[in-house]
Amino acid sequence: MTKLIKNLWYGLDLTRKIILNLVFFLLLFWMIAMIASTGDKPSVEKGVALVLQPQGYIVEQLTYRDPIEVATQEATGREEPPETSLYDLIDAIENAKDDNRITTLVISTRYLWGSGVTKLQDLAVAIKDFKESGKKVIAYDDNYTQGQYYFASLADEVYMGHQGGVFLTGFSRIGTYFKSLLDLVGVNVHVFKVGTYKSAVEPYIRDNMSEEAKEANKAWLGDLWGDFTQNIATHRSLEVDDISAYINDYKESLSTYKGDSAKLALEKGFVDKLMSRIEFRDYMIDLVGKDDDLRSFKQISHKSYLKAIRGPFPYVNPRTDKVAVIIAKGTIVNGNQKEGSIGGDTVSNLIRKARLNDKVKAIVLRVDSGGGSAFASEIIREELVKAQQDGIKVVASMGDVAASGGYWISATADEIWARPSTITGSIGIFGMLPTFEKPLNKYGIFRDGVGTTKYSNPVDTGLPLSQDVADIIQTGIDAGYEKFLQIVGEGRGMSRDQVDAVAQGRVWSGAQAHKLGLVDQLGSLNDAVKSAAALAGIEKYDTWYVKRKLSEQERLLTELFGNGDAKEQLAGYVNAPKQPGLKSKMLEQINASLRELDIWNDPKHAYANCFCSFQ
Template sequence: MEKPAGTAAKIFYYIWMVFKTNAIVVFGLIALFITIFGVIVPMFSGGERVKVPEGAALVFAPKGVITEQPQFVDPVTEALNEISNQQPPEESIYDLLDVLKEAKDDDRITTLAIYPGQISGVGPAMLEMLRDGIADFKESGKKVVAYGDFFSQSQYYIAAQADEVYMHPYGGVILEGYSRVRTYYASLLENLKVTPNVFKVGTYKSAIEPYLRDDMSDYAKDANRAFLGDIWELFKQDIAAARGIDAADIDRQINSYAEGMRQNNGDFAQLAISQKLVDKLVSRPEFREMMIERVGQNEKETSYKQINHRQYLKAIKPPIEFKNPNSDKVAVIVAKGAIMDGRQKEGTIGGDTLAYKIRRARLDDKVKAIVLRVDSPGGSAFASEVIRQELLKAKEKGLPLVVSMGTYAASGGYWISANADEIWARPSTLTGSIGIFGFIPTFERSLNWAGISRDGVGTTNLAGAMDVGRGLSPEVKEIIQANIENGYRRFLTLVSNGRNMTTEEVDAIAQGRIWSGIKAKELGLVDNLGSLNDAIKSAAKLANLEESKYDIWKVKRELTEKEQLLKDLFNATVAESPELIESFKSDTPVDALILDLKAEMEKVKVFNDPHHAYVHCNCEID
């Protein structure tokens, strides 16, 4: 506000400036007060921020999407999303595993009660991680029970790891197998007169098919059946081992589901009992009473003695993470999401953002090895190369580089992995997809149909070449296709160098084809099958670090001052009930379709490569 000229206006001006200055001071003092008394004082007072009841059951009820790295949402928006229920929440797989690990040896926790009914998304690799976490907890000898109203396929997988599985008498278990169903837009684009200019290399590079066809190509179907078959076999084996049934019976039961329903008078719950998927049918009150008999009542005498996993996490996790400046370290850097050019926040991989994290680790003299945790279907070829070059600089310094693959490490996700000293994958990891494509939609026909024309002049043949309202000239198309073909050769070469294979050998298993972790190991695309912890131990060994004599540094994006202030404010003031709220929301088929279409539209945002060249597998499964 400029200082006014008039006397009366000056008076109001000075009053406003005093009010404005005092408001800033007051709000600053409030933030400081909350930070001190909500975060710092509890940290040094020796007391827990959350009380864990003696002899309680840990209610393990993940909510929303379980992910390697939740996308960044500022606390205000997060609170509004929680109220409106518009955006599905996300939970870190590592927070969940930390909870299970700590509760295993916590004498205050006597039982693990799994409620998987609010999980809306989790990949096969993370299911395996949860399986291992629950199995480790069970080594304590503590009881593990699971309860649900209905179990989707992923929800049931988690529930099946319990010693006892209970379900509501009106519930059901739906196992259907894995599928890959995509939405195709060729006719829509034709109706809208949009020209999908596509440039690609790789017979199996089907990521761009939805913009060119109205159905899945035979090549894509063959490749999809192969990797889906691999991960479905793993799923069945795990369920069979957990429930003591024959894996072959699972396919038979699914394929004869209608017959099974007739034999059980149309009763989903009784069918689940007959298939030995569930131990007993009990109502919510009955399950609550059963748990009261096992662990006792809570203080309010409204339910059994319990603490939910989010509150337990607050009890065991320090409010501020400390980094020991004197210890040797293995740096763990997470690469989660689609790869985009520039700087990006969590949930998406920014080429510059991830490169900076790698550089921070490389320049820290206490870092002796780097583990890159990749959970990405790829994206921008240029951003992928920016990341890879920074990784090569770390290797030039002599730092061992180990890659650990999550649910996806395909296309661009493999591009940034290929030159590691070792690559570890989960058996169900989707990887490979070594191929490249370009995509530029143009709208000249749409504009002409609407009676709009674009015309003009330029100083060269390429002036205005990328005007999407005019279309691409044959010369421009030739230039882009040449760049895409060169990108594929580069991809083959960097994989060849990284994996000690000839380019011909790489090309034979490339062509954009997706492989499961099991098959990728057979083909030489990965070295070992195992967990992130296995990869960290291997990196430490390569760096000649003695076991238990190094720290793990999880390299994170540094928050801005504004982001940190909001985080401190909300973390200090927002509380959650320590008891389970017994409401289980499942997405309806319509919800699922809407979310799928929304996700498809979001994928278009990753197309920001400066050369319009993309290494993206688009390989999500259902």
């Protein structure tokens, strides 16, 4: 027995030493990484070109990715779609305007997979301001997709490869529908909704888009496309009719030019000159000089530039008045969530953090969300109302999408700002519960039991949904819709019937919403911040982006394994993130429709959600 106790004690002591040593070395590695990172600050050489080369998708807020998972994915070649922060791009442009070390701005769209229209419009404002410094803006790519071309069209000079083309397609709203598949496997989808135009549930109860959904979608898509084409026409000194003719006559024009899409784009005024990569590199070397190490022109990426001009830690002056900016991006779900989703508790805590800071005089809620949980949406809105009661002005600024739950959390703000191309409205609510008793029974799996009341097990996905429970859920959905109408009416100064007339789940463009009174002003986030300061009566203030504080474990892992952001690229075009192929795109479209079901966790199964993405 004595020997056994000694062995156990020896084992415990050894385990303790191993754990302590492991913690020690982890902390040591972290300190080394911190020291190395502070000493690895890039320098900005005089006369360089600032290269904007966004990778993947331009987003309001970078999605949090577990550093260990990211490192594992990189090792196995299974990387998530990269993201580039919109505000990093804008910050780099704004600083470079007055930086005499930066002579030129180069736009490279090669690794840009996609961006919402409002984000491109925000970039357009920053680039227009940059041009006022007298510095040149140049764009180059081998080929331009529609979104890439909008970004490139902001430049003074647009160049393209000899084998390229500018392919503009217009906007579309295409969904994936599962009704026949669900019928085939015997899944019962129980739907509860209010709103003629509330089409978020259609993929599960139809095999095609309803006429009501088509009507609404055509209206807002038309508004967005009109705004998009007018912007390009202005950037390139073209007429909107020129763009329409280019698209509608593309097949015939391409035949006339014997399939030379690059020459067609050049002749129609969409690009200024055709250049190979070698020719463009030589052109830029003549313009800004040569970097022998890169074997290319003198350049710095926007990420390296920001690293060079920013301090190692963000600083918030405790003595100045502030306009707090809180970003709400993603699907609204209950509880705490990391960046990429809007957790009702997470965003409420950020609002509370700003509200309890006596230097915060106004809060701007930046919304980029199609909605989600009605319960979580109300938790967020209630915290904003409390801030208003405490004398803090609240302004909502809408990005690409602020619809359904995204509109819910915005509705009672003192002022609502949107872009004409914002997708908003969708004032409606629905519930959906699938049950799988038929496919389970088919394979010999049955569920049965007893309870103390008829509601002891109200929702069981392996049993049929009782009519009583269905009636209870529908009553809750009806009440939720009335609550939504009440909230919008109070915030917008409208009667219940006036709100109902523009609600019913219908989606509107920002321009239409402005005319209908659902939006107060049209403009950017910067416009909203200035307006919030004016409403609060402050002239001198700092803009404070209120963010979730990383845990000690998250900070340690981030330093050890990297932050999970997309790898930095220069204009040398190396180690490019691979764009998804046709098979991957098809699977992603299907997965995107099903992925929403995984994160729906509203306690009453009531959702204010708008599946209003487009391409």
